[in-house]
Amino acid sequence: MATPGEGASRDEPASAGTLDGIAALLQAAGAGDEQAWRTIVEMYARRVYALARSRLGGASGGVSAGVSGGVGGWQGRGGRLVSGHDAAEEVTQSVFVTVAAKLSSGAYTEQGRFESWLFRVAMNRIRDEVRRVRRHATPTDPEVIDAGGGVVGVRSDSGSGHVQGDSLAVLRSALEHLSDSDREVVELRHHAGMSFKQMADLLEEPLGTLLARHHRALRKLKDIITAAGATPSWLNDSTGSSS
Amino acid sequence: MSTRDFTSDRPQEDAAHLDADLRAVDAALHSLGETERGQADQELVDRIMQASLPVVGRMRTLNASLSELGAMERASGPRTLEQDVFLSSRDKLRELTDARVHAVDGGRRAVVAGRRLSEGVRWRLRVAAVFGLSISAGLAVWAVLRPGGGGVAQPERTPESLSAEIRGEMDLLFAVLDDRSSGGEPAATDSGTDVDAQSLVEWLSEGVAS
Numbered sequence: 001m002a003t004p005g006e007g008a009s010r011d012e013p014a015s016a017g018t019l020d021g022i023a024a025l026l027q028a029a030g031a032g033d034e035q036a037w038r039t040i041v042e043m044y045a046r047r048v049y050a051l052a053r054s055r056l057g058g059a060s061g062g063v064s065a066g067v068s069g070g071v072g073g074w075q076g077r078g079g080r081l082v083s084g085h086d087a088a089e090e091v092t093q094s095v096f097v098t099v100a101a102k103l104s105s106g107a108y109t110e111q112g113r114f115e116s117w118l119f120r121v122a123m124n125r126i127r128d129e130v131r132r133v134r135r136h137a138t139p140t141d142p143e144v145i146d147a148g149g150g151v152v153g154v155r156s157d158s159g160s161g162h163v164q165g166d167s168l169a170v171l172r173s174a175l176e177h178l179s180d181s182d183r184e185v186v187e188l189r190h191h192a193g194m195s196f197k198q199m200a201d202l203l204e205e206p207l208g209t210l211l212a213r214h215h216r217a218l219r220k221l222k223d224i225i226t227a228a229g230a231t232p233s234w235l236n237d238s239t240g241s242s243s
Numbered sequence: 244m245s246t247r248d249f250t251s252d253r254p255q256e257d258a259a260h261l262d263a264d265l266r267a268v269d270a271a272l273h274s275l276g277e278t279e280r281g282q283a284d285q286e287l288v289d290r291i292m293q294a295s296l297p298v299v300g301r302m303r304t305l306n307a308s309l310s311e312l313g314a315m316e317r318a319s320g321p322r323t324l325e326q327d328v329f330l331s332s333r334d335k336l337r338e339l340t341d342a343r344v345h346a347v348d349g350g351r352r353a354v355v356a357g358r359r360l361s362e363g364v365r366w367r368l369r370v371a372a373v374f375g376l377s378i379s380a381g382l383a384v385w386a387v388l389r390p391g392g393g394g395v396a397q398p399e400r401t402p403e404s405l406s407a408e409i410r411g412e413m414d415l416l417f418a419v420l421d422d423r424s425s426g427g428e429p430a431a432t433d434s435g436t437d438v439d440a441q442s443l444v445e446w447l448s449e450g451v452a453s
Contacts, residue, residue: 038292045288050279089287093294100295168275190269190276211260218265218272234271 023110030103041096044115048122050191052091054175055126055183056133057084091129095122116202119192123184123202170232174224182217189214 028036098121102108108117175183188194188202196214200207225235258269 034296037296041292041295042288045291046280046283049283049287049291050276053279053282085282089290092283093291096291096295168271168278171271171275186272190272191279193276193280215260215262215265218261218268221272222265222268232271234267 022114023112026103026108026110026114029100030106030108032104037100044118045092045096047192048095048118049088049092050193051119051122051187052095052126052129053084053088054172054187054191056087056091056129087129087133091122091125095125098125113201115194116198119188119194119198120202122192123188170225171221174221174228177224178217178220182213182220185210185213186217186221 025036025040029040095118099108099118102121108114175186178186184203185199188199189196194202196207196210200210203210205213222235225232258266261269
């Protein structure tokens with residue numbers, strides 16, 4: 001059986017393979033071919049997980065900005081604390097259970113848009129989870145929230161609790177200050193690893209609109225970072241990095 | 244591969260629409276995305292696989308049964324009483340398949356969260372076991388439930404033998420769940436596998452008989 005992911009690294013987009021190859025995999029998986037299903041999971045699980053993790057709680061708390069228990073990637077859930085990692089895994093599992101069921105029942109017919117459909121399922125599931133978490137949220141300590149809406153409470157990957165302006169933690173924190181709409185574009189592109197064409201298909205928007213949205217989102221992101229006084233080296237060095 | 248048409252399979256190459264200062268942000272975001280994807284190690288992918296595989300594997304059995312039902316429907320000539328029962332169960336079977344998927348998902352969530360399964364979830368998992376792990380047992384249950392059915396499809400099955408079958412299926416299902424409940428409480432304990440066939444029939448009758 002053709003394996004579209006062959007020769008590609010694990011987190012490269014599935015379209016590194018042929019559409020026919022993916023269609024064959026989907027058909028086989030729908031008929032109960034466990035190996036075909038395994039290949040599909042291997043191809044996409046990390047990307048779905050990264051998308052979920054970014055929204056549901058990375059190292060800086062994800063969805064829980066303004067929500068108690070959010071800092072540090074932990075969320076309050078019905079009296080329990082669930083880490084962002086666990087929440088993302090749970091959502092990812094749920095997405096693939098849903099996709100498996102749809103494939104097996106014939107509810108999905110491949111027409112060359114599997115990836116867009118998969119991430120639509122993922123986005124819907126993530127939105128549900130975000131709403132659920134927010135419903136159970138309690139107001140957080142005002143001191144935890146930066147009244148100016150800047151980049152605060154960033155924890156380093158090592159958990160030291162200090163802002164590390166020159167790390168990706170700055171970006172994670174800044175992402176939380178974007179609107180859902182802006183964040184959606186950024187996360188689909190960079191976490192889910194989708195091309196703009198796929199995103200346009202998923203979001204049902206013209207390519208040009210999507211490019212403009214992406215441009216605006218990055219501009220806001222940069223403004224948030226600079227307004228907070230964070231000056232990571234990659235931003236300072238940006239003048240010469242336009243290649 | 245074009246880097247100007249914004250359709251490449253490697254999104255990091257599509258930055259032509261960005262101002263120069265934003266390309267650094269774009270590149271940093273790409274690194275962040277790679278980092279987040281890297282958090283998903285092989286064990287995590289394997290767990291995702293285990294969670295969804297039962298749906299794929301069991302569907303194979305279901306599809307075979309539905310195919311068999313379709314063949315019966317298309318066949319000419321008088322049908323046996325058993326064929327009538329099977330055919331009448333088809334739509335309900337599909338409905339219960341959806342219920343099974345929800346049940347598996349509910350059980351999986353409970354296990355992931357390290358929670359003891361609620362009685363409600365356990366019942367749903369029992370149905371899942373019947374219709375997910377053994378379609379023949381599921382059909383037999385339906386034959387019992389069907390108004391006027393009385394188990395005519397497989398008269399050799401008694402409530403006791405059904406109970407034993409279901410218990411076996413439950414053991415299989417919970418073994419799968421237990422395997423992936425590392426660190427959490429057991430997915431099911433004590434009465435979790437103590438299936439009362441009569442209760443099952445009553446519950447199923449309440450839930451699916453229309």
